[in-house]
Amino acid sequence: MKPTAVVALGGNALLRRGDAPSFDNQLANIKVAAKAIAEIAKEYQVAIVHGNGPQVGLLALQNLAYDKVSPYPLDVLGAESEGMIGYMLAQELQNLMPDTQVATLLTRIEVDANDPSMLDPSKFVGPVYNEEEAGILAEANNWIMKRDGEFVRRVVPSPKPISILDKVSIDTLLAAGQVVICCGGGGIPVCRAEVGYQGVEGVIDKDLSATLLAKQLNADKLLILTDADAVYLDWGTDNQRALRKATPTELSEYDFPAGSMGPKVEAATDFATFGGRAYIGALEEGLEVLAERAGTCVSM
Template structure:
């Protein structure tokens, strides 16, 4: 049986920073992703986890337009975005691989309702704004805004994933040869209550969910594809430099932005510490990243990565 690769697609890889959040722009990037994943699927059983930051933020803006209806909570909006992006990915993958089985699972993930992020939001959602636009929206909607590179974006709570409730279905489909789209947007956050599971107001980071999924599936590789071609030190400065081969120990010496590269580095570090090999790279170079010809390779020993630079 083929080995397992968990492929995490960033919400910003599917909708680039600064792009209009249109269906056409998302579809163009999803077509690129489908081609890259189709190549990977020739050698691996593939589970795809996708981000939803730009998309769920857009849906929440649309949600606010209904003045006489109370806004839907973030867990429900996350489920909506998971279905939307999952449908688009499944359709384009099937177009590229017409003889393959592709399944999308709306995935519930247990979190702690008292997670510290509920008081200190860090997860970027929605489109990017300039300073003036961000200030007006923050005041009008009681949002928290933080800088994301050259832009400003809304941030929301991002509780850490504890358990994937639908992992049995994911395992069954992978075992049957399906390409599985799951844990979309990090999954739908739920927590235990006296009356069963209930939704949590937040958005789970998809990279952390992808790592949890990879560990539970005992995957061979974890691949995080985004709009950055590698992990960089001193990002955005004249001294920026890419890390092509690295280890969890080396990465622990540096700090990375909490709302963007930070969770990705945390995710690949966690998976590498479990004995797997993890990668971060650009969406359009997915197969090259997995083949260690591009991007950043993370493992317990640098020698285990064979990246050509």
């Protein structure tokens, strides 16, 4: 039986900051991701969790273009992005691994409808803007905007994941030897209702969902791939420096941006505390990161 690795792909790794949100740009990055994951899958049973920040934001913009009906809520747009990205990933992986089955599973994840993030949005979605563009869009659509590096982006609520409702299906697919793409975009956020569940207007952070999945699967490793090549201290200053190895205790001494590296560090710390080994690094260096020759390794 192969050891299990949960691989988390950032939405910004699949669509780089500043890139036009075109199919061709996303496909080019997905090909890079698929190549790295196909190599990992030779040695590990792999579950893939992907982000959807740029993609779900683009869908929200397209959603506004047709004003004959009310805009669809974020949970529905999240499901749409799961299908889009999951299809592209599955196809490219299957092309590289013709003898291995690859499954994409729309995944519902329970959240608390009263999560504090509902009042303090922090999850970046959609393309980047300059200050003038952001101001016009914020006023026109009643959006909240925050700075993301040198750009400005829309932010939405990001409730924390509580439970993966489709966990049994994930277990079944992995037990059958399939590569599983699940919890896409952090999963579709739902909360308990009078009868069953109902959707929640938000986008779950995929790194936190990936950690929850890794813990529930008792995975051996959690690999968080993004558009940054490591965790940096004093990012954006003349003193910035990469952390190559760190413990949860060491990372707790620093503050990282809530909308970008913060959730990745929180996820890696959580999984390392659980007893696993977590890695953060660049998409194109996935194998090197896992081998601890690049990126940041977090362990006890």
